[in-house]
Amino acid sequence: MATAVIPRLYKNFIGGEWVEARGGRALENRNPANAEELVGLFPESSAEDVRRAVEAAQNAYRTWRLVPAPKRGEILYRAAEILVARKEALARDMTREMGKVLAETRGDVQEAIDMTYYMAGEGRRLFGQTTPSELANKFAMSVRVPVGVAGLITPWNFPMAIPAWKMMPALVCGNTVVIKPAEDTPLSTYHLVQILNEAGLPAGVVNVVNGYGPEAGAPLVNHPGVGLVSFTGSTEVGRLVSQVCAPSFKKCALEMGGKNIILVMEDANLDLAVEGAIWGAFGTAGQRCTAASRIGVHKKVYGEFTEKLTERVRLLRVGDGLDPDTEMGPCISREQLERVMKYVEIGRDEGAKLAAGGKRLEGGAHGKGWFHEPTVFTDCAAGMRICQEEIFGPVVSVIPFDNGDEGLEIANGVSYGLSASLYTRNVNQAFRAMRDLETGIVYVNAPTIGAETHLPFGGTKQTGNGHREAAIAALDFYSEWKTLYIDYSDRLQRAQIDTAPFGSVES
Ligand code: NAD
Numbered sequence: 001m002a003t004a005v006i007p008r009l010y011k012n013f014i015g016g017e018w019v020e021a022r023g024g025r026a027l028e029n030r031n032p033a034n035a036e037e038l039v040g041l042f043p044e045s046s047a048e049d050v051r052r053a054v055e056a057a058q059n060a061y062r063t064w065r066l067v068p069a070p071k072r073g074e075i076l077y078r079a080a081e082i083l084v085a086r087k088e089a090l091a092r093d094m095t096r097e098m099g100k101v102l103a104e105t106r107g108d109v110q111e112a113i114d115m116t117y118y119m120a121g122e123g124r125r126l127f128g129q130t131t132p133s134e135l136a137n138k139f140a141m142s143v144r145v146p147v148g149v150a151g152l153i154t155p156w157n158f159p160m161a162i163p164a165w166k167m168m169p170a171l172v173c174g175n176t177v178v179i180k181p182a183e184d185t186p187l188s189t190y191h192l193v194q195i196l197n198e199a200g201l202p203a204g205v206v207n208v209v210n211g212y213g214p215e216a217g218a219p220l221v222n223h224p225g226v227g228l229v230s231f232t233g234s235t236e237v238g239r240l241v242s243q244v245c246a247p248s249f250k251k252c253a254l255e256m257g258g259k260n261i262i263l264v265m266e267d268a269n270l271d272l273a274v275e276g277a278i279w280g281a282f283g284t285a286g287q288r289c290t291a292a293s294r295i296g297v298h299k300k301v302y303g304e305f306t307e308k309l310t311e312r313v314r315l316l317r318v319g320d321g322l323d324p325d326t327e328m329g330p331c332i333s334r335e336q337l338e339r340v341m342k343y344v345e346i347g348r349d350e351g352a353k354l355a356a357g358g359k360r361l362e363g364g365a366h367g368k369g370w371f372h373e374p375t376v377f378t379d380c381a382a383g384m385r386i387c388q389e390e391i392f393g394p395v396v397s398v399i400p401f402d403n404g405d406e407g408l409e410i411a412n413g414v415s416y417g418l419s420a421s422l423y424t425r426n427v428n429q430a431f432r433a434m435r436d437l438e439t440g441i442v443y444v445n446a447p448t449i450g451a452e453t454h455l456p457f458g459g460t461k462q463t464g465n466g467h468r469e470a471a472i473a474a475l476d477f478y479s480e481w482k483t484l485y486i487d488y489s490d491r492l493q494r495a496q497i498d499t500a501p502f503g504s505v506e507s
Helices: 048-065 069-085 086-098 103-124 163-171 186-198 213-222 235-248 270-286 299-314 335-352 403-414 427-436 471-478 495-496
Strands: 012-014 017-019 026-031 035-045 131-133 138-146 148-151 176-180 204-207 227-232 251-255 260-266 290-298 354-355 374-380 395-401 419-423 441-444 477-486
Touching: 012 186, 012 477, 017 227, 026 086, 035 186, 048 131, 048 148, 048 176, 048 204, 048 213, 048 251, 069 086, 069 103, 069 163, 069 186, 086 103, 086 186, 086 471, 103 163, 103 374, 148 163, 148 213, 163 176, 163 186, 163 227, 163 235, 163 260, 163 471, 176 213, 176 251, 176 471, 186 204, 213 227, 227 235, 227 374, 227 471, 235 251, 260 270, 270 395, 290 299, 299 374, 299 395, 335 354, 335 374, 395 403, 403 477, 419 427, 471 477
Parallel strands: 148 176, 148 227, 176 204, 227 251, 260 290, 260 419, 290 395, 374 395, 419 441
Antiparallel strands: 012 017, 012 204, 026 035, 131 138, 138 477, 354 374
16 A cells, blocks of 8 residues: 655744744645645744744844854855755755756756855955045044844745845845745755754854745835845835835845847857857746846848747757756746746737747646746737746747847837847947946846856846845945044044034034
């Protein structure tokens, strides 16, 4: 007789202990390549669980902020070493919960490793400034100080990289953390936090509250004990987060949607551009914030490029990401698959030409998952909804253009501004595009995807609110500047009175 497999019941992590949600309810984490496989059950938390986590983080902050930054960095360094040792197992678990192929989940874990090492090193830098004072016998400097409790809210498409991108700079700066991971991919955050715990992070410094956005995310954003919020997700929810933070002037970083473009100029290496388009558009099944969902092509090479692209797309192998032959995995959920199918309908209705794909994949190896064919629309007009709205799935729209200026106009003619790429061998054209593309990231002769942890990452317009992840830019968000003046003259210095910007000593 077959024995039933009991799904593993995971817990929240609060004050250094694994605890159930107060309400006792659980949410299901399922494999999108095989929805019958339950990866685990995770707490469905409420405002009460969030309150306890924030309290634990507030208590831990009293001592964590005083731990010397190099010591904080050493704990991160140990965590990075554990991540390296477990990379393969972590990647496999991530593919089970998120669906993207193993090569990509290895890359996701690697991003977490890179960020953890990078921020560990920052523990010995966290540079401020010293600068000459206007006065004799006076010393002036600025130092970074932590903000307090960081409330972190993350999406499902980079289940370990994005939590690490937020947690590591927050921690090295001396903040404590409460994180609410995406309900679709909580396992990777569980692993990451367990590793930080093993590396020696004191109790309460990182806390995890699992659950849905409105029930667990919203109370975290709203909690007066949370000093800053970093959110990555849709523009729609980002707007809500921003509105909740505004009345209390809570520091708030938003990384949101995208509608990224690859521009193929008349002199481009077309084979290179086709390869870039394939991975830019269909890597992670198009579910990357940096995914290329538009391709603008110069009319002189339009026919040749679209032919090569559609030929290549038809050969893409779609399936379970754990299978080494698979090139593209499933959509994350039934809802996301339905969203993709809806946009394919919209594209057809708008008069775009369906050149490849267009259908859900069902039956056989695809029967139990949320698979969709990689889909190409050609002969699109820049104003169509499929060329303006974020689809977040394996659908790309190809738009012809007459000259470089028109290409740039099409590229900039959307409400988002995350990444853009240009394929050309003309150096003048490349430099003009780097200057004029209104995105936070520009690639030349490479697709719109990919990031290095020591460079700033983020977008303009409705993609972001001006902050950047990664690099020194992240430290600027997770710390505040404190300016220090030390007068060692033992007397009131005359120039101090003359130049006092806010009134003389008499006032
Ligand atoms: P989402 O906005 O639905 O959810 C993101 C997170 O917010 C989840 O943890 C969710 O539970 C939480 N949430 C939902 N409602 C909330 C509320 N009212 N208050 C607080 N939290 C709430 O996004 P998603 O579907 O998880 O991710 C896909 C989106 O993320 C896409 O739009 C994509 O472009 C974007 N994204 C952007 C970047 C970037 O760096 N710009 C990176 C990855 C993903």
